[in-house]
Amino acid sequence: MAKRQMSLGVFMMGSGHHIAAWRHPNTPQNGYENIDFYKELAKIAERGKLDMLFISDALSLTEKSHPSEMVRFEPLTLISALSAVTEKIGLVATVSTTYNEPFNVARKFASIDHVSKGRAGWNIVTSYYENDAYNFSKSSHPEHDERYAIAEEFVEVVKKLWNSWEDDALIRDKEAGVYFQKDKLHTANHIGKYFQVKGPLNASRPIQGHPVLIQAGSSPRGKRFAAKTAEVIFTAQQTLEEAQAFYRDIKETAKRLGRNPDHIKILPGVSPIVGRTEEEARAKYEELQNLIPEDIGLAFLSDYLGGLDLSHYDLDRELPDEIPATNGNQSRRQLIIDLARREKLTIRQLYKKVAGARGHRLIFGSPEQIADQLQEWFNQEAADGFNLLIPYYPTLFEEFIDQVIPVLQQRGLFRKEYEGNHLRDHLGLPRPEFVPQSLVSQ
Amino acid sequence: MAKRQMSLGVFMMGSGHHIAAWRHPNTPQNGYENIDFYKELAKIAERGKLDMLFISDALSLTEKSHPSEMVRFEPLTLISALSAVTEKIGLVATVSTTYNEPFNVARKFASIDHVSKGRAGWNIVTSYYENDAYNFSKSSHPEHDERYAIAEEFVEVVKKLWNSWEDDALIRDKEAGVYFQKDKLHTANHIGKYFQVKGPLNASRPIQGHPVLIQAGSSPRGKRFAAKTAEVIFTAQQTLEEAQAFYRDIKETAKRLGRNPDHIKILPGVSPIVGRTEEEARAKYEELQNLIPEDIGLAFLSDYLGGLDLSHYDLDRELPDEIPATNGNQSRRQLIIDLARREKLTIRQLYKKVAGARGHRLIFGSPEQIADQLQEWFNQEAADGFNLLIPYYPTLFEEFIDQVIPVLQQRGLFRKEYEGNHLRDHLGLPRPEFVPQSLVSQ
Numbered sequence: 001m002a003k004r005q006m007s008l009g010v011f012m013m014g015s016g017h018h019i020a021a022w023r024h025p026n027t028p029q030n031g032y033e034n035i036d037f038y039k040e041l042a043k044i045a046e047r048g049k050l051d052m053l054f055i056s057d058a059l060s061l062t063e064k065s066h067p068s069e070m071v072r073f074e075p076l077t078l079i080s081a082l083s084a085v086t087e088k089i090g091l092v093a094t095v096s097t098t099y100n101e102p103f104n105v106a107r108k109f110a111s112i113d114h115v116s117k118g119r120a121g122w123n124i125v126t127s128y129y130e131n132d133a134y135n136f137s138k139s140s141h142p143e144h145d146e147r148y149a150i151a152e153e154f155v156e157v158v159k160k161l162w163n164s165w166e167d168d169a170l171i172r173d174k175e176a177g178v179y180f181q182k183d184k185l186h187t188a189n190h191i192g193k194y195f196q197v198k199g200p201l202n203a204s205r206p207i208q209g210h211p212v213l214i215q216a217g218s219s220p221r222g223k224r225f226a227a228k229t230a231e232v233i234f235t236a237q238q239t240l241e242e243a244q245a246f247y248r249d250i251k252e253t254a255k256r257l258g259r260n261p262d263h264i265k266i267l268p269g270v271s272p273i274v275g276r277t278e279e280e281a282r283a284k285y286e287e288l289q290n291l292i293p294e295d296i297g298l299a300f301l302s303d304y305l306g307g308l309d310l311s312h313y314d315l316d317r318e319l320p321d322e323i324p325a326t327n328g329n330q331s332r333r334q335l336i337i338d339l340a341r342r343e344k345l346t347i348r349q350l351y352k353k354v355a356g357a358r359g360h361r362l363i364f365g366s367p368e369q370i371a372d373q374l375q376e377w378f379n380q381e382a383a384d385g386f387n388l389l390i391p392y393y394p395t396l397f398e399e400f401i402d403q404v405i406p407v408l409q410q411r412g413l414f415r416k417e418y419e420g421n422h423l424r425d426h427l428g429l430p431r432p433e434f435v436p437q438s439l440v441s442q
Numbered sequence: 443m444a445k446r447q448m449s450l451g452v453f454m455m456g457s458g459h460h461i462a463a464w465r466h467p468n469t470p471q472n473g474y475e476n477i478d479f480y481k482e483l484a485k486i487a488e489r490g491k492l493d494m495l496f497i498s499d500a501l502s503l504t505e506k507s508h509p510s511e512m513v514r515f516e517p518l519t520l521i522s523a524l525s526a527v528t529e530k531i532g533l534v535a536t537v538s539t540t541y542n543e544p545f546n547v548a549r550k551f552a553s554i555d556h557v558s559k560g561r562a563g564w565n566i567v568t569s570y571y572e573n574d575a576y577n578f579s580k581s582s583h584p585e586h587d588e589r590y591a592i593a594e595e596f597v598e599v600v601k602k603l604w605n606s607w608e609d610d611a612l613i614r615d616k617e618a619g620v621y622f623q624k625d626k627l628h629t630a631n632h633i634g635k636y637f638q639v640k641g642p643l644n645a646s647r648p649i650q651g652h653p654v655l656i657q658a659g660s661s662p663r664g665k666r667f668a669a670k671t672a673e674v675i676f677t678a679q680q681t682l683e684e685a686q687a688f689y690r691d692i693k694e695t696a697k698r699l700g701r702n703p704d705h706i707k708i709l710p711g712v713s714p715i716v717g718r719t720e721e722e723a724r725a726k727y728e729e730l731q732n733l734i735p736e737d738i739g740l741a742f743l744s745d746y747l748g749g750l751d752l753s754h755y756d757l758d759r760e761l762p763d764e765i766p767a768t769n770g771n772q773s774r775r776q777l778i779i780d781l782a783r784r785e786k787l788t789i790r791q792l793y794k795k796v797a798g799a800r801g802h803r804l805i806f807g808s809p810e811q812i813a814d815q816l817q818e819w820f821n822q823e824a825a826d827g828f829n830l831l832i833p834y835y836p837t838l839f840e841e842f843i844d845q846v847i848p849v850l851q852q853r854g855l856f857r858k859e860y861e862g863n864h865l866r867d868h869l870g871l872p873r874p875e876f877v878p879q880s881l882v883s884q
Contacts, residue, residue: 059644
């Protein structure tokens with residue numbers, strides 16, 4: 001049997017994931033809204049045989065948002081354009097279940113799966129910015145657990161709609177004048193708490209059965225949703241032990257829910273910085289950290305702490321023991337608080353660390369050292385692969401692709417060529433069986 | 443001054459506009475859901491220097507829908523992919539104001555305008571199928587005039603959002619660490635009857651200021667909306683006199699509303715069928731008409747009559763004088779009834795005629811004869827150009843592009859090369875000025 005292979009995705013984000021990325025001399029200043037640059041990055045990712053590129057999203061901005069959130073492309077528009085300049089790599093777009101309609105989302109992902117010939121993935125988010133509500137004629141954002149309840153029903157409706165047409169329903173027999181078989185067209189007839197959707201969907205069954213479902217919840221409610229629904233999980237652990245605990249928890253929960261744990265790929269985020277030596281890699285990162293302005297770093301930390309007001313704290317002391325409650329993303333807030341406590345960081349150190357890596361794990365070193373660190377997590381049941389968060393594009397990304405990927409390939413941990421044409425093939429995920437709904441014809 | 447130029451768009455629709463198009467030997471059987479075929483058609487359209495290609499939409503289907511409505515690509519996904527394989531041609535997507543959120547729509551069109559480098563257009567529709575409501579957790583479809591009231595407010599919100607960032611707001615000064623100028627970021631703060639949207643939009647101002655706004659209303663309410671809002675109007679007149687009356691009405695209404703009538707381009711739909719002679723062209727069409735099955739033609743006519751139940755009528759007689767009211771598209775219904783009365787058609791003749799041309803004008807002949815008929819309407823204030831409804835792709839389209847376009851070019855009626863890079867340039871429309879909203883910074 002073939003050796004277990006790593007799954008690698010890249011969080012593709014214009015100038016880069018680091019808050020000061022756009023200021024780096026190697027990146028175009030308008031990288032977050034530069035389609036030619038995105039096309040170039042997509043081709044680099046495909047040159048590295050990555051499983052997928054992933055586009056994040058947000059539905060509002062403030063004056064203090066990360067530059068990537070000020071102006072950006074809508075993710076589905078972007079991956080559709082990228083589908084035309086790539087051949088094999090998976091294309092994952094983030095879409096919120098809180099501010100969209102299931103029918104529209106089912107359609108768009110069915111379309112992009114057809115347009116890309118089986119390469120689409122949906123990163124399911126529930127949106128965590130309070131401000132998002134005000135852009136959608138809502139006076140408040142649903143609270144955390146209700147957002148997940150909405151998301152569960154939303155995904156249920158979308159899956160029903162993807163099962164409107166059986167795989168062989170559209171026979172298109174020119175001679176007989178029969179476009180489709182009536183007994184293979186189904187209707188969702190969904191009547192739920194949040195949604196009432198009749199169907200059928202006006203798109204044939206996606207090439208992959210379903211586009212790949214991806215999730216990143218790490219709160220207890222988010223993890224339960226992910227274990228039930230997700231085929232890929234993005235996560236943000238900092239240490240091997242935390243990552244192993246998360247990995248075990250998800251796989252066991254999935255097993256209890258009757259799922260095959262091998263059909264959930266857990267990909268912690270990691271920011272790899274490659275140098276000839278570890279020192280050279282760290283120096284590259286320091287150069288970037290020095291480009292963060294204080295006010296922006298602080299605003300960023302406040303957001304990552306779920307909207308906590310930091311203006312009354314002494315920046316050169318640690319966070320106090322008691323921290324007021326907020327309505328933002330709770331699981332991420334807890335990860336940041338845990339990090340601060342563990343490393344005994346002052347608020348100033350914390351904002352630099354967080355604004356830099358944005359809560360994800362940084363690794364430094366030569367190509368072999370980077371590969372070692374990835375391999376350790378992969379071999380010790382902490383990860384099925386990784387989601388790469390590149391601090392600035394394109395040079396840090398090209399160094400990873402051209403120097404680290406070959407090491408992983410030599411070690412037999414990563415493919416040398418794509419073996420299939422669909423995102424599911426790259427990830428080793430099965431194609432979902434058709435699940436019959438009510439027939440349209442009585 | 444340069445001679446007035448025709449604007450030409452093409453209603454790009456997979457296998458073709460004709461209900462039996464998919465059965466024609468020259469077209470791929472899966473043309474409505476075949477991305478490679480769409481890419482090929484887009485390149486043919488660009489070879490002909492057309493102003494734009496246009497993708498229609500619908501949000502539900504029945505067992506009796508036109509084959510193009512059974513399974514189809516979501517229009518924005520499609521034009522985004524087509525933007526990557528074309529350079530100059532405008533890309534127009536249909537999006538409903540009844541089943542979307544203004545923030546999402548403003549974003550998507552801003553994104554596609556950036557991704558396509560200034561080639562986006564929005565065909566604004568209010569959706570007319572009753573069934574659409576049931577796919578969006580609604581128990582009924584808003585009635586006709588209310589849909590237009592919603593649409594007007596929707597477009598107002600979208601325009602405000604497109605004016606979130608002044609054109610030079612994003613300075614991205616790497617040295618100074620200043621990403622944008624705070625006094626050039628505006629917020630919509632829209633509080634209306636149907637929508638409350640705060641903004642700002644997380645996309646910089648579209649390259650064209652606004653993507654081009656397109657409309658096709660022909661009811662009195664629809665025409666008022668179009669005269670107020672649209673920069674291009676798709677219409678469906680059958681005779682020179684009707685077209686002239688519509689043209690005059692729109693241009694005069696626009697003038698009364700303070701608009702420059704030259705900034706509204708009126709493009710009647712036309713299906714050109716080219717042959718070496720008119721007889722040869724008519725024979726090509728008859729071949730296609732003979733592929734329409736009766737049950738499908740009849741279902742189609744019922745839909746075009748606003749959902750009228752035809753099962754109690756004698757198909758070999760004309761429509762009765764009194765026809766029951768329906769809740770579907772009223773303006774199209776009236777156009778069809780007028781056609782039937784004028785030409786004294788039986789229901790059977792009417793369904794063949796309507797299912798074939800779908801209510802639009804057919805013209806037949808040699809390349810010169812086709813050009814004559816277009817020129818007549820263009821010169822006699824019935825049209826500023828045309829929206830081409832190609833019965834089946836690709837051959838009827840290639841014949842138009844390669845045989846009729848050169849005649850129009852020789853006559854000085856149509857460009858030989860694109861002169862600008864944006865859809866607005868092709869259409870001769872001005873770029874809208876920035877309209878300041880409230881500042882985000884106080």
